[in-house]
Amino acid sequence: MRSFVALLGAVASVAAHGYVQEITSGSTKYTGYLPYSDPYYNPPPQRIVRAVPGNGPVQDLSLIDVQCNGYSEGGVVGSQPAPIFATVAAGSSLTLNWTTWPARQGPLITYMAKAPSDITKWQPGSSAVWFKVHQAGYSNGVWASTALINSGGLYTFTIPKSLKAGQYLVRHEILALHAAYQYPGVQVYPSCIQLQVTGSGTSTGPTSGLVAFPGAYTATTPGIVFDVYQGNASQYVVPGPAVWSG
Numbered sequence: 298m299r300s301f302v303a304l305l306g307a308v309a310s311v312a313a314h315g316y317v318q319e320i321t322s323g324s325t326k327y328t329g330y331l332p333y334s335d336p337y338y339n340p341p342p343q344r345i346v347r348a349v350p351g352n353g354p355v356q357d358l359s360l361i362d363v364q365c366n367g368y369s370e371g372g373v374v375g376s377q378p379a380p381i382f383a384t385v386a387a388g389s390s391l392t393l394n395w396t397t398w399p400a401r402q403g404p405l406i407t408y409m410a411k412a413p414s415d416i417t418k419w420q421p422g423s424s425a426v427w428f429k430v431h432q433a434g435y436s437n438g439v440w441a442s443t444a445l446i447n448s449g450g451l452y453t454f455t456i457p458k459s460l461k462a463g464q465y466l467v468r469h470e471i472l473a474l475h476a477a478y479q480y481p482g483v484q485v486y487p488s489c490i491q492l493q494v495t496g497s498g499t500s501t502g503p504t505s506g507l508v509a510f511p512g513a514y515t516a517t518t519p520g521i522v523f524d525v526y527q528g529n530a531s532q533y534v535v536p537g538p539a540v541w542s543g
Contacts, residue, residue, distance in 0.1 A: 313400035313473040314352040317488045320345065321392040322385045329394075329488070330379070345383045347376040347489040352396065354473065354484030358521070364421065364510035365468065365489035378417050379491050387496030388458030393469060393488075395450040400473040400484075402525040403442040404434040404535045407454045408468040408508075411501040416464040416491045425509040427468060428502040430457055430542070434520075434535040442471055457543030459498040467492060468510065472536070478524035480516035498543070506538040513537055 317329045330346040350368040360369050365376035385391065410426040412419045421427070431454035433441035445452055452469075466489055473484035487510075513536070514521055520536035 313354060313398070313471075313475065313484050313486070315396045315398045315471070315486060316349050316352050317346060317393045317469065317490075318396050319394040320383065320490060321394070322383055322389065325383070327383055343380045345379055345381055345491050347379045347491070349376065349488060354486055356481045356484060358481075358485070358514045358516070359511050361422075361511060363485055363487060363514070365466075366487050375420075376489065378419060380417055382416055382464065382491035382493050384493040384495060385456060387456050387460040387462070387494050387498045390453050390455045391467075391490075392451055392453045393490075395445060395452065395471075398442065398445055398450055398471070400471075400475055401443040401446065402440050402530075403472045403474040404432060404520070404533075405441045405445065405452055406433075406470050406472070406535060406537060407431040408510075408537075409456075409460075409502065410466045410468070411461075412464040412466055416466060416493075419464075419466070421466065421510070423509050423512065425507045425512070427508050427510060427513070428506060428541045429508075429538050430454060430540065432535045432537070432540055435530045435533045440530065442473070445471070456492075456494060457498075457500075457541065458496070459500045459543035460494050460496065461498050461501050462495050463493075463501070465492050465494050466490070472520070474523055474525050477522055478526070480522050483521050483523075485514075500543055503541045506541065508538055 361375035477483040519534040
């Protein structure tokens with residue numbers, strides 16, 4: 298049976314691929330980083346999303362690429378800060394529009410981190426600064442990635458209302474599980490969005506449960522290895538810390 302599952306995984310390994318192509322805040326829309334056109338403009342378009350090298354995944358969880366994307370094997374080590382940011386209110390919602398997403402098994406997860414300095418220059422590096430603000434795994438018989446497909450590629454999360462005004466980096470990801478029956482196998486599709494948060498909140502995030510990327514996920518982290526062909530999806534555990542709502 299394992300050989301059949303392995304074959305399914307090999308076939309499915311080409312079934313994912315995608316990136317965030319647009320962000321909507323209220324009536325304002327921001328074009329995401331477009332890896333197949335932006336690099337060819339001179340000057341390149343100014344985006345609020347840090348550059349992604351393409352629509353492919355990160356599978357080595359020890360690489361800095363797992364933070365905001367990158368392709369270290371191809372010489373693109375991690376991702377550089379974007380030149381601008383979006384201004385949004387704490388307590389408001391952001392809707393992210395993914396390119397056509399075909400993989401139907403996997404969670405969607407969103408983290409934030411408070412920038413201690415100019416976000417257009419700040420790199421979190423290996424610091425444990427990230428806190429989880431939203432997650433969607435398997436619920437009511439539907440995987441979050443299937444729900445994404447059914448919604449036309451739209452995913453919405455809310456910025457915690459209690460957040461203190463300042464600059465924050467949003468790290469959003471899909472974990473594609475179609476080949477995650479062993480490690481490496483899970484496909485991580487991360488994207489980082491730069492925000493200026495406004496409001497009267499007083500918190501910069503939780504005092505515990507902060508994680509680093511890389512570091513938050515390893516081969517033994519629950520939810521990283523999961524056999525979607527034989528496992529009980531209702532028992533799937535979304536990796537990472539608990540969600541902080543503020």
